[in-house]
């Protein structure tokens with residue numbers, strides 16, 4: 001169906017939110033919309049939202065405000081706000097009052113029904129529909145965009161862990177896994193249309209399939225995905241340390257396409273804080289998992305997420321987090337100031353940490369991690385690494401860019417014809433954020 005209409009989709013937040021935004025775009029494509037980046041000529045603007053931290057929420061509220069001006073310039077443009085922010089209990093009413101210019105409000109559980117909302121809006125209605133529970137665990141619109149090298153593939157939805165700071169289980173519901181057959185078919189069809197790298201997505205991929213009988217776990221899934229011809233690489237996020245099994249580490253070590261990269265959020269290096277966070281592991285247990293990874297896969301890259309300023313975090317607790325950064329040797333860390341999310345346990349805790357202390361701790365943590373990351377990259381100088389060529393570098397279009405199996409970004413000179421293929425790059429320099437090198441022919 002072609003109707004010459006244009007949709008602009010803006011995604012905020014994690015890869016799951018990005019993937020949801022892709023699903024929404026794909027649904028509109030079935031109804032004749034083509035995707036565009038130009039807000040001024042758009043017929044439909046979708047904002048897929050995130051609520052994991054207050055800073056994301058504020059950014060989105062600013063964007064929704066800006067779209068009011070767009071609507072004043074172009075009365076015909078339709079505006080849809082979807083995803084986590086809208087799914088939070090009680091938030092819709094507040095948002096609707098602030099933003100009467102929005103045409104569609106929808107949550108995380110009824111993405112697949114977006115076309116019915118769109119049809120109603122095209123007939124002049126304004127709609128708000130949020131399901132309290134998910135009703136389907138299947139993808140209606142697997143993406144098969146021609147020429148797309150990388151794709152995110154949901155393998156499970158929701159989360160049962162209830163870390164005390166986190167809103168995700170409240171907005172994405174209970175954990176549920178997709179059937180392996182469905183996932184494998186989706187990846188095969190992505191590969192048919194040119195995709196070479198997939199990232200398997202879940203809030204805690206290590207507990208994939210725990211409801212399946214006969215038993216079938218994430219390592220089993222990885223082994224099967226590894227067999228798909230023409231696929232070059234498999235990535236996965238996120239791993240909860242408490243569920244990281246030896247079997248999974250061995251599978252990553254043995255898999256041909258599975259990249260040797262673990263995103264293993266530590267959140268804090270203090271046992272007291274980990275307990276209050278309800279993370280269900282200790283720093284010692286975490287370090288034993290890291291040791292196991294290093295033992296089986298000496299060149300594995302490890303990345304992490306860390307929160308500073310969680311309620312009750314003392315200087316000593318914080319020092320333990322800093323010590324952890326030095327012990328674990330992360331190649332990269334995503335660092336956050338604790339952000340109070342209403343409805344979570346931590347929001348009710350006493351001894352919330354003042355903003356100035358959180359800021360100071362974040363600065364310190366970032367400066368230590370920057371040194372650690374640079375150290376990690378310097379250690380790669382002289383090594384020959386496999387890079388999946390993504391395209392011209394954004395900062396220097398004369399050069400190409402791509403990622404190593406360990407997820408390090410590399411900028412190198414090479415041939416445009418190699419885009420989409422694997423090349424070997426000899427690393428010559430470690431830049432502030434990237435590695436620099438030259439292609440070496442076999």
Ligand code: 5AD
Nearest residue numbers: 165166265305306307336337338339
């Ligand atoms: N405040 C700060 N950071 C948070 N995260 C999740 N919830 C919060 C919060 N309330 C971080 C965690 C998680 C990452 C996706 O976001 O580090 O791993």
Ligand code: SF4
Nearest residue numbers: 159161162163166168
């Ligand atoms: Fe949030 Fe914890 Fe679930 Fe991750 S594992 S989504 S941090 S509750």
